[in-house]
Amino acid sequence: xxxxxxxxxxxxxxxxxxxxxxxxxxxxxxxxxxxxxxxxxxxxxxxxxxxxxxxxxxxxxxxxxxxxxxxxxxxxxxxxxxxxxxxxxxxxxxxxxxxxxxxxxxxxxxxxxxxxxxxxxxxxxxxxxxxxxxxxxxxxxxxxxxxxxxxxxxxxxxxxxxxxxxxxxxxxxxxxxxxxxxxxxxxxxxxxxxxxxxxxxxxxxxxxxxxxxxxxxxxxxxxxxxxxxxxxxxxxxxxxxxxxxxxxxxxxxxxxxxxxxxxxxxxxxxxxxxxxxxxxxxxxxxxxxxxxxxxxxxxxxx
Numbered sequence: 001x002x003x004x005x006x007x008x009x010x011x012x013x014x015x016x017x018x019x020x021x022x023x024x025x026x027x028x029x030x031x032x033x034x035x036x037x038x039x040x041x042x043x044x045x046x047x048x049x050x051x052x053x054x055x056x057x058x059x060x061x062x063x064x065x066x067x068x069x070x071x072x073x074x075x076x077x078x079x080x081x082x083x084x085x086x087x088x089x090x091x092x093x094x095x096x097x098x099x100x101x102x103x104x105x106x107x108x109x110x111x112x113x114x115x116x117x118x119x120x121x122x123x124x125x126x127x128x129x130x131x132x133x134x135x136x137x138x139x140x141x142x143x144x145x146x147x148x149x150x151x152x153x154x155x156x157x158x159x160x161x162x163x164x165x166x167x168x169x170x171x172x173x174x175x176x177x178x179x180x181x182x183x184x185x186x187x188x189x190x191x192x193x194x195x196x197x198x199x200x201x202x203x204x205x206x207x208x209x210x211x212x213x214x215x216x217x218x219x220x221x222x223x224x225x226x227x228x229x230x231x232x233x234x235x236x237x238x239x240x241x242x243x244x245x246x247x248x249x250x251x252x253x254x255x256x257x258x259x260x261x262x263x264x265x266x267x268x269x270x271x272x273x274x275x276x277x278x279x280x281x282x283x284x285x286x287x288x289x290x291x292x293x294x295x296x297x298x299x300x301x302x
Contacts, residue, residue, distance in 0.1 A: 057139045061115065064138035068107035076101075076208075077215060080109050082222035090114065090162045090199045091225065094190035094244055096183055096252060097171035099209035100272035106169055106204070107140075109220055117142060117161045119154070119170040119189065142168070155196070162197040169204075172244060176273055178284040180207050180255040182291060183248055191240035195232035200225035203244055205251035210258040213265040221251050 072078075091114075095102065103118050110116055117140045136143075142161070144154040161168050174187035194201035202225045208218035226243060230236045261269060270280065277283045 060137060060139050062112070064134075064140065065107055065112055065116075068104045069109075072101070072104050072108040075214060076105070076212070076218050078105070078109050079217060079219045080222070081219065082224075083111075085222050085224055086111065086202065087167075087200050087225055088114075090165055090197070091167045091202050092190055092194040092197070092199060093167055093169040093202045093204050094172040094248070095169060095204040095206055096248055097173050097176050098180065098206060099176065099212065099269065100274075101209055101212060102171070102206050103169070105206065105209065105218060105220065115161075115164070115166040116140060117166055117168050119158065119168055119193070120144070155193075158193050159197060162193075162199060168193060172203075172248065175276060176283075178210070178280055178287050180210050180257055181252050182287065183245060183252065184287065186241050186245050186248075188237050188241050191237045191244060192232050194226075194228045195230065195236055195240060198228065201228060201240065201244060202226070203247040203251060205248055205255075207252065207255040208258055210269075211261045211265065212269045213261040216258075219255070223247050223251055 093106075093110075093116075095106065107116065119142050142154055142157045144151055158168055170190045170193070172186045172190050173184040174189070175184065177184045190201060203223035205221040205223070206218070207221070208216055224247075226240070226247065228240060260266070273280070275283045277286055
């Protein structure tokens with residue numbers, strides 16, 4: 001199945017240069033382990049909220065979580081499976097991505113503690129849209145620039161989150177997908193961060209957010225944490241990414257297709273979605289084509 005295959009071209013970037021730098025610096029005090037967080041309290045210079053007082057940051061975090069829970073639970077109906085599988089301490093949460101609302105759905109349903117942060121969005125300017133400004137205000141986002149010239153700094157910020165006992169959620173595909181029951185090829189960021197920080201990797205499958213309508217059922221399925229071991233070299237990152245893809249693929253396999261909504265709900269659905277292909281229809285066509293190609297390749301291999 002196309003969702004089970006890890007695209008090596010995707011795996012080659014964007015973290016390959018960081019992996020090479022990791023091999024040169026095996027004892028990095030920032031990211032070697034959760035316990036080694038001597039620089040966790042030092043905010044990167046490019047952080048727009050770097051000077052925000054910790055108390056104010058904490059207040060904003062809890063306000064954002066409460067507001068997100070109220071608004072999304074008023075709009076959507078959530079079924080959460082496997083909440084007891086969540087580790088009590090630091091971890092990397094890897095979720096599939098169907099809609100702009102997915103991070104807010106996780107904010108509404110996951111426990112308040114450990115403190116939840118998100119890797120992304122991928123933006124040059126976090127004030128470029130209302131959605132990004134909201135994420136910026138909460139202080140829970142770790143953005144990185146499209147040019148990928150600040151990924152090392154973003155990686156240090158991830159180390160700070162883990163070092164303070166928090167958890168990091170990351171969209172494993174690195175973009176929005178158009179199909180409820182299939183994954184796009186996974187980026188290697190989630191596996192890299194888990195190996196680099198030496199914390200469990202938790203697969204989270206989200207279904208029902210492809211089309212948003214009032215009262216829609218959204219299923220959030222939490223999988224068994226994947227224990228990590230070893231250095232974050234290329235072979236280990238690829239192997240862990242493949243394992244994550246297989247887990248998420250299994251968790252999504254029985255997801256029903258979400259019905260297309262009416263005009264107003266469709267507008268709300270697409271209001272903040274960003275499609276690299278230019279539109280949902282183009283993205284769906286590309287994903288279907290990739291799945292068909294993968295199926296044909298497997299048939300020829302047999």
